[in-house]
Amino acid sequence: MTKVEDFEQVRPMLQSIAYRILGSVTEAEDAVQETWLRYEASPAEPASPKAYLSAVVTRISINVLRSARVRREDYVGPWFPEPLLDDQYQDPARSAELADSVSMAALVLLERLTPLERAAFVLHDVFGFGYGDVAAAVERSEAACRQHVARARRHMQAGRPRFRVDRRERAELADRFFDAFRDGDVERLRTLLAEDVAVVGDSGGKAPRWGSGIFGVDNVARLLTALVVPFLRIGGVVEPHQVNGQPGAIFWDHSGRIINTWALDIVEGRIQTIHAVTNPDKLAHIAPVADGWAVVHDTIQARSNADTTKE
Known part of the structure; x- marks a missing residue:
């Protein structure tokens, strides 16, 4: 050759x-x-x-x-x-x-x-x-x-954790998780998250981040459900997708620009960690990158408008 x-x-x-x-x-x-x-x-x-x-x-x-x-x-x-x-x-x-x-x-x-x-x-x-x-x-x-x-x-x-879940079970659990997430169903989410679940983000200081992380099933479930409905309302898309060989998702804004990715670490039949990458430098190889700050602003505004309407 x-x-x-x-x-x-x-x-x-x-x-x-x-x-x-x-x-x-x-x-x-x-x-x-x-x-x-x-x-x-x-x-x-x-x-x-x-x-x-x-x-x-x-x-x-x-x-x-x-x-x-x-x-x-x-x-x-x-x-x-x-x-x-x-x-x-x-x-x-x-x-x-x-x-x-x-x-x-x-x-x-x-x-x-x-x-x-x-x-x-x-x-x-x-x-x-x-x-x-x-x-x-x-x-x-x-x-x-x-x-x-x-x-x-x-x-x-x-x-590494001592007990993991096989690939088919991980995929099924991820499907249930994203269904509950997009529905904003706190109770269903709670059944899929580990008690000490963590959401940790990599922003590199260039995009919105999760602070030092969000920890615990109650905090994570409440935060995720509070944000997803207004995010979808402004045209955001949550696309389940394999990320680094694990169940995960890609988040897109209304114009098809990437916002972040999630990778789910699943242990003993529960989601243990959500690794979120928001640093635009690490997303540019996938697609054009959205303005994360603008997406967060619009999501919070949509949630505030919905709360005002309820009143």
Whole structure:
């Protein structure tokens, strides 16, 4: 095959690796593009283009992540990855298997690892690369890579809930949740939320945020139902959609611009966490971004008008 054919065959995998290391769709796309440019310019003809290209995209991603971590130290509020609507991995069955590794909860845990730990873990535990290939990619010994993976694995296992729900049950629960949410049904919502449910938002200081978060079933249920009816009244749309391999939704304004995304973390048959991304910089790769402040203003105004009418 030609270099172009070799590259295009593994491009979806390269994108998937880069995103899991970086937590950014746009930075992952840039890393994959840079990988192609280096491959195209290289006179070498590797015995395994897959191993070669995976190593190149990993090294590029590690360098980008080191720079990004410095910027994220000054980030305003919680940091979440850029929402991923569709994993580009070519094999649907394999993509489903990898879904948990790309969830918001998993990527937030990965953010706490060193770049080398994160890359080694992604290559070995997520994509099944042998330690020899991992060592070549991160330019460390196999023994060092085993230590990196072991530390990352312990951290990831410690941070994950003990009991999860299978994918079909999660999808069914999410359907019931969004039906109750759009109906503004507080009591139905309460039955679907964990007692200590949390709504946490990533605005980056550039859009409305949920403060430090909204916590507890009563607070969350009341807040969500108070906002959804006036939001729908002003032409807002709540579109259920997979976000980072988990049940979630995309929120649109009346003109079809994106407002935010939600990803639902479901544990033991209840919604445990709602990760909301409102930072416009993290939504622009999906669609044109709405003015979040204007949407909130109009929603509150519509609710106030409705309350006045009732009186």
